[in-house]
Amino acid sequence: MNSRTRRLLKRAQKADTNAASELLRLHYADVYSYLRRLCGSQPDADDLTQQTFLKVWSSLDHFKGRSKFSTWLHRIAYNCYIDWQRRNAGSALNLPDQWWLQCVDDNPGPFSNLAERHLARQLYEAVDQLDEDKKQTVHLHYYQGLSLRETAKVLGVATSTVKYRLREVFKTLRVKLGFRETRSQQQRISIAEGESL
Amino acid sequence: MNMQKKIEQYLRAAPKPPVSDGLLERLQADISLGAVKTHRSSLRRWLAPAGRSVSPWRVAAAVAIAVAVLLPLGYGATKLIRRFAAISQLPTITVDFPESGALSPDGRHFAGITWNTELVVIDTSTGEQRNLGGNSFGGVVWSADGREIAVEKRGGDEEQRGVVAVSLETGETRRLLRDPHFFEDWSQDGKLILSVQRTAGTVYSVILSNLDSTERTVLAEDTGCWPSPRFSPRGDRVSYVTEEAGHSVLHLQEVDGTSHTKYSDFPGAITQPIWSPDGSHIVFTGAQRGINVQFKDLWAVQVQGNQFAGVPIPVVPNVEQIACYNWSRNGQLVYRIGFRLGGIFTMPVDPRTGQATGSPRQLVRRSNLNSFCWSPDGGQVATTQGGEMIFISASSGETIRGLSLSGIKNIGRGMSWSPDGREIAFCGIDNAKRAGVFLIAVESGDVRLLVPLEGAIANYDPTWSPDSKAIAYARKNNVYVVNVEDGTPRRITAPPEERDPNVYVTRPVFSPDGRSVAYIAGQRTRGNRMERILMTTIDGQGTKEIFRKEGRETPINIFDLSPDGRHMVYTRGNKRILCAPTDGGKAFRIGSISDVGKDAWAWMPKWSPRGDAIAFAVTCEEYQYWVMENFLPAAKAAAQ
Numbered sequence: 027m028n029s030r031t032r033r034l035l036k037r038a039q040k041a042d043t044n045a046a047s048e049l050l051r052l053h054y055a056d057v058y059s060y061l062r063r064l065c066g067s068q069p070d071a072d073d074l075t076q077q078t079f080l081k082v083w084s085s086l087d088h089f090k091g092r093s094k095f096s097t098w099l100h101r102i103a104y105n106c107y108i109d110w111q112r113r114n115a116g117s118a119l120n121l122p123d124q125w126w127l128q129c130v131d132d133n134p135g136p137f138s139n140l141a142e143r144h145l146a147r148q149l150y151e152a153v154d155q156l157d158e159d160k161k162q163t164v165h166l167h168y169y170q171g172l173s174l175r176e177t178a179k180v181l182g183v184a185t186s187t188v189k190y191r192l193r194e195v196f197k198t199l200r201v202k203l204g205f206r207e208t209r210s211q212q213q214r215i216s217i218a219e220g221e222s223l
Numbered sequence: 224m225n226m227q228k229k230i231e232q233y234l235r236a237a238p239k240p241p242v243s244d245g246l247l248e249r250l251q252a253d254i255s256l257g258a259v260k261t262h263r264s265s266l267r268r269w270l271a272p273a274g275r276s277v278s279p280w281r282v283a284a285a286v287a288i289a290v291a292v293l294l295p296l297g298y299g300a301t302k303l304i305r306r307f308a309a310i311s312q313l314p315t316i317t318v319d320f321p322e323s324g325a326l327s328p329d330g331r332h333f334a335g336i337t338w339n340t341e342l343v344v345i346d347t348s349t350g351e352q353r354n355l356g357g358n359s360f361g362g363v364v365w366s367a368d369g370r371e372i373a374v375e376k377r378g379g380d381e382e383q384r385g386v387v388a389v390s391l392e393t394g395e396t397r398r399l400l401r402d403p404h405f406f407e408d409w410s411q412d413g414k415l416i417l418s419v420q421r422t423a424g425t426v427y428s429v430i431l432s433n434l435d436s437t438e439r440t441v442l443a444e445d446t447g448c449w450p451s452p453r454f455s456p457r458g459d460r461v462s463y464v465t466e467e468a469g470h471s472v473l474h475l476q477e478v479d480g481t482s483h484t485k486y487s488d489f490p491g492a493i494t495q496p497i498w499s500p501d502g503s504h505i506v507f508t509g510a511q512r513g514i515n516v517q518f519k520d521l522w523a524v525q526v527q528g529n530q531f532a533g534v535p536i537p538v539v540p541n542v543e544q545i546a547c548y549n550w551s552r553n554g555q556l557v558y559r560i561g562f563r564l565g566g567i568f569t570m571p572v573d574p575r576t577g578q579a580t581g582s583p584r585q586l587v588r589r590s591n592l593n594s595f596c597w598s599p600d601g602g603q604v605a606t607t608q609g610g611e612m613i614f615i616s617a618s619s620g621e622t623i624r625g626l627s628l629s630g631i632k633n634i635g636r637g638m639s640w641s642p643d644g645r646e647i648a649f650c651g652i653d654n655a656k657r658a659g660v661f662l663i664a665v666e667s668g669d670v671r672l673l674v675p676l677e678g679a680i681a682n683y684d685p686t687w688s689p690d691s692k693a694i695a696y697a698r699k700n701n702v703y704v705v706n707v708e709d710g711t712p713r714r715i716t717a718p719p720e721e722r723d724p725n726v727y728v729t730r731p732v733f734s735p736d737g738r739s740v741a742y743i744a745g746q747r748t749r750g751n752r753m754e755r756i757l758m759t760t761i762d763g764q765g766t767k768e769i770f771r772k773e774g775r776e777t778p779i780n781i782f783d784l785s786p787d788g789r790h791m792v793y794t795r796g797n798k799r800i801l802c803a804p805t806d807g808g809k810a811f812r813i814g815s816i817s818d819v820g821k822d823a824w825a826w827m828p829k830w831s832p833r834g835d836a837i838a839f840a841v842t843c844e845e846y847q848y849w850v851m852e853n854f855l856p857a858a859k860a861a862a863q
Contacts, residue, residue: 046254054250055242062240072243079250125240149233168234199230 031095039086050079053096057103060170063125064107074110078103097176100166104180152202156195163191309852315350316848318343325363326551334363334372342374342389355394361406366413373399375406386416400432410458415478417452417461429463431478442476451495456502460529464493475531482529489535500552502526504855508542512610519543523855538854555850563590564820565841567604572813574834577790577802579813586620592840594638594649601831604838605647607634612663626668630654635681641691648685648694660685660696674705674712684730689737702731702742704761715740715763730781734758735788741769743779754778756791769805783830792828792837800825800839819843
């Protein structure tokens, strides 16, 4: 947690609206993206983001700084999503749209050619079809950029579990995407500085 | 690129879904800082769950839980903690108990004998003090029920003398034993007493007295050292120490004489053996001599039945400054720590006027300093330390060199460096138990006994004549001069039978011209004390008074003459250093050590041979009283 976030948090905990607004501005897009990718619907993502931040404001005084603020925020967002998922289990609303279609088309990014864009779409689709646990792990660690330890904290599991899930994810993705690898190519997945799977 | 890395790259580069229009505004509108609650303590939340006033029912429930659950838990925790080694101070004890003291069986009172022989009892929790009478000596032993304290009374009425039991409640005494010698211990059943009898010099015997039958049994004779006899907690066995062929021997003996076991392999000196309250161990202080250093640690040896089990093991290292008192039945070993701040101090003076020209400065920090002397050129100070004669630079305080005194067992008061610089005279007792005035050669370190004398405490204050041919010393109320060549002493003071028996003579100093010896001649009367410095010619024919002082306290504790003999420096056993002209002029203060410590006192002033400085010793020990619990390895193992 950087010093700016810490200062804003302290002020927000003393009921400083401006500080809370600044915190919101810094983090709402991340939370929205996370929820939008998970729930598959823009209106639902809007609602869940609102719920998330309502919970944030109501429980801000309980945040003791024992983890990063972003980790705590993702944990609340994750819980909101799980609640939402339980409420809508089995309904038609649970069918996600393919968020990546619009995004990849609108934001070429590194996918400079059509083949790569196609591959990326295949990859995101494959991720979306993963088990819920594995999907959450990929979303938090890769899409949201949390470290292994932060991902584990949000999901309430051990760091080793996160590593195990990611290894399983890669096995699945390689199969689904039709990649063939030699044994020598199976190398450690570089996750973040100082961490390894 | 490795496909796995490529997958990772794709995943990390996943684009962010665009945020809906107006979402930020909606979220900002939702910010309700009224929802940011003020933090309330868990206790407050529990006592007032609705956020209003505290519920009396919940308060009552909390009290009930505390009584029903927390207190028993706390009691259990306390018991658990008590199983681990613990050291704690007894801050309520603020009186000095130099020799003996004891914690009551329940640990609530501490009884000890003060410097002025008063038996004082202190409540260890409140610090309240009670004086239970003077003329008290020897050991302090509580009765098993903690209602009486046994001490030895030497003064007062004839009927009050002996070992008496003093009532803690009323202060009344009842005599246990008429002739105790040196009282040491009282058995827990109240029927037996252990004492030490000194027959001559360092010849001690351990005496067991039966209070019912008045039978006396000698358990050990000629112990060679102070035997410190102690009863086991059940009173069926006795431990004591002897010295045999230079080795400390710890004895374990049945009181009925049926069994006697010795432990003689300890590589040092055993002192102060104390029984643990359960009788499973004997703890003692063991001193071992290293190279120029003496180590003193607390050791424990296990006792099984009437045998020692195994060998002693060190349980607390480095207890040099610890004096153990007793091990109370509540498991607390009470001891005293002495912070020794004294040493040798020097102060520059004007040789003509005797006035100080500077403040006192500490040359060396030392404890138990009983002797030192200037070198003839005033450049060094010699003193004793750890079985050596050491030579210290008078300017820097650095130790220059040392000479072994391995053949000397005890060193007494007084030391003097011959004016020709060749020998130093000191008094003491050697390993062959010969007491007297000894000479050590400054160059070779050879030690010889000049004058053999009898005595347990060799405080003869030897002093060299200016021509290095004679030594004057004091013994048994007389001053003697001995010629170094033939070693024959000659008394110069009048025979005791011709003098007032109340007059005592001590601490001789040769006059600068070598024709006379000055010494203290004191007279103690009720409530007053008068001391004179007399000067007697070495042929004993003429005596004159050069100084006189009176007072309720000690008027002159110890003195020295200036090299020209025109002044004398003396101390009174307090913080002041005083000077007086020897022609009858008025005494004046030349220095004070008021900033050394509250109980510091200066003594043994020695005028430097050049006359430009005075060295003096400072004794300063500040005491603290502590208790140790559960420090034996067996206790620790049981706790684990």
